[in-house]
Amino acid sequence: MIVASELGQSTSGAEPAREAAMIDVRGLRMRYGSVDVLKGVEFTVRRGEVLTLLGPNGAGKTTIIEILEGFRMRSAGEVRVLGVDPAKGDEQWRARLGVVLQSWRDHGKWRVGELLHHLGSYYVPYSTPERRRPHDVGELIEAVGLGEHADQKIASLSGGQRRRLDVAVGLVGRPELLFLDEPTAGFDPHARRDFHDLVHRLSDLEDTTILLTTHDLDEAEKLADRILILADGRIIADGSADVLARRVSRDAEVRWSRDGEHFVHATPDATGFVRELFAQYGEEIADLEVRRTSLEDTYMSLVRQFESGQAEAAVREFEEASR
Amino acid sequence: MNTTLTAIRAGLARGRIELRQTFTNSQDLWNYLFPTVVFLVVMIFMRNATVPGTNFSLGARTMPSVLGMVVAFGGLVNLMMALTVEREDGTLLRAKAIPNGMLGYLVGKIVLVSGMTLISLVIVLVPSLFILDGLAVGDLGSWLTLAWVLLLGLVATLPLGAVFGSLFSNPRNMGVIMLPVMGLIATSGIFYPITSFPGWLQGIAQVFPIYWLGLGMRSALLPDGMAAVELGGSWRHLETLGVLGVWAAVGLVVAPIILRRMARRESGANMEARRQRALQRVT
Known part of the structure; x- marks a missing residue:
């Protein structure tokens, strides 16, 4: 906690x-x-x-x-x-x-x-x-x-x-x-x-x-x-x-494109993943974007559950996510 | 600098500002003028009738009584209204959020309500002097009597207004208090001498300030001979002082306790709840 x-x-x-x-x-x-x-x-x-x-x-x-x-x-x-x-x-x-x-x-x-x-x-x-x-x-x-x-x-x-x-x-x-x-x-x-x-x-x-x-x-x-x-x-x-934000979401979302094709990948180690990506494809990589699953997503789901009366479950889940 | 003194001075300024504001909006002007016009019309119609047992104009007898009522009404109802309305709209909470704000607020309200009462009194009195005959307004004594009755009347009724204003949280529930007040006016010999009412009704009327304010005002503005048709055949100044004094004393003891309790309970959440209720009524 x-x-x-x-x-x-x-x-x-x-x-x-x-x-x-x-x-x-x-x-x-x-x-x-x-x-x-x-x-x-x-x-x-x-x-x-x-x-x-x-x-x-x-x-x-x-x-x-x-x-x-x-x-x-x-x-x-x-x-x-x-x-x-x-x-x-x-x-x-x-x-x-x-x-x-x-x-x-x-x-x-x-x-x-x-x-x-x-x-x-x-x-x-x-x-x-x-x-x-x-x-x-x-x-x-x-x-x-x-x-x-x-x-x-x-x-x-x-x-x-x-x-x-x-x-x-x-x-x-x-x-x-x-x-x-x-x-x-x-x-x-x-x-x-x-x-x-x-x-x-x-x-x-x-x-x-x-x-x-x-x-x-x-x-x-x-x-x-x-x-x-x-x-x-x-x-x-x-x-x-x-x-x-870091606590809540260990996974980050990496988006890139190669040869006009778009890719998405979720990973706890975005830096390592991107390093490998460049090592493998080098200059072919474009439109790179690294984004942590935001605190917002987690918070919003907390609010939603809270409002539907599942306060305790919501809190437990939030704490789970941020452990 | 003394903080209490600062707040009192701020309160005086507040009262002046709010009193000035009553002249710049149609709602307040209407509240001044409408009752005045009604009273004047009533008195004009009563002008040629006579007080039973005399040949004195009933209209001229009613005028000072109405002034007494204006004082009672002004002190009680105006302050009560202000407190309930301004509690609902958050004025009081704002006062609570600043240092000595409640003191300043209260001083301001007293100045405002006293000023409004004085204005209401003057705009009835001045035209009456031209319309009605037989008033005893030639000597200084009349005006001195009017002054002490006015002052004591305010001291007796303002605390009551503060108490009722603190007890009612919803401005729309004030009919509860307005109806008895209206009934009291009807039985307090304002528009017709109380001597013609049954004894028990006279007894009830004499417990409350309105009768004594009417009597006090009559004693100020009517010729001395008119005392003969009052209860006991006298202006009963001592009794007037006594009854109004007791109301003032009780009010000044009770009002601060009730006001403090009300102020302590004020919070944003309470106000928000009232606001929600009010909005529901609107929509």
Whole structure:
């Protein structure tokens, strides 16, 4: 199992660094009535990391993020966010967090700039020499790509523009730790790419640690330094997109053509296979393509099974594939 | 800088901004003007009738009573509506996500609702002064009485609005509270003197703030002689202070507890569930 091996390595080496962890979750459990939604979730987020919580709908992603935000009480387990138990976090603690909520139609009569300016004003007393709070509203509006809409009424924004505003609201206090729950829901591909750029900029320039949830693997791969896959109330995989991809699929797919004819071959040792291929045919080989059976294939089959109610089987299979 | 003070100041700014917004959209303007026009028409029709036992214009007696009702209604219903609607649409959750945001939100709402109530009161009062005869508005005392009744009325009804607004999670269920409020208005001697009602009904009406707000407003704007046709033949200022004061005290103790409980329970998942329910109703 990935979790065990990965955690085994990282915790033994990084035990002192736990102090500096932005988020530290141990044995987190959540139970609604008689249903266990989270069954012992464990992970750590280091400063400056972009971490994605990936999982099918209903896997408990939002529950985790809401527990971390201090919006929801957990049933059991130890949770530290910026060194504080979120259930006991005060306003000082809250000022260091950014929360991007799913919005709907709130503040419809407000203008974009007006609302950001207003919400920003709460952060003034929490400004420090290293981190000036709040964010400059003009800059922030530009950064999320709402420059032309600063004076527009919020009710008149499109869905995608509204979502950008949500992100801007989450950033207005210049957070050290930013939570994004399904940030790109309802984005068109262009807005999605802009948003990805913004996330990279935040993590590079502002030293913002980011935890986001998504059910879109592609997004997780593009954004995250590290991906946690959550299913059936547990974290079933933890690693970079690259590491996960390698774990999940030992077989790679090699495609080539020779004399106008196309070939496909699956092999665990793509490099060796291609070396032999060239040794044998040399310059006759064209259109060479080597592709690992993607993490996506494996993830998609997990999601499919999960949605058809075979959660445990799905998880077992996934773990089998990634062993 | 003091963080609480910052939030209060932000809340004041918030209230001002939202109050200004009520002048720039047709829905809010309609909500100001429609009831005003209805009240004025009612008073014009009542102008030539007289209060039983006097030759004083019933319309002129109704006007201050209506002002009392406007205060009760404004404090209770406007705040209740705002809280339920803004809980559903996520405004409250946003406030919860920023430091001291709930405090700022609440201060803003109090400023907004008080401002809206004051505006509703003024737009009924000012035209009435031209239409109706016999009002005692010549001396400072009248206005001072109006001011303290208004202020105490808001302090008595705003916390109630906050409590009911916290208890109802669905804005469309508010009929449950609106019907009794309407019934209470009908029995509180707003449009017709309470003296002609049976004793038990008078008893019930005198438990609630609406009757006392109407009485207080009448004491401010009617000639002193009109006290004779009130219950007990007096304006009963002490009793008005007492009853409104008790409501205010109870409200100020209970409201923060209920508000805190409501705020603690707010989460994105709850809001999403409400949103889904609302969308289902739309489609």
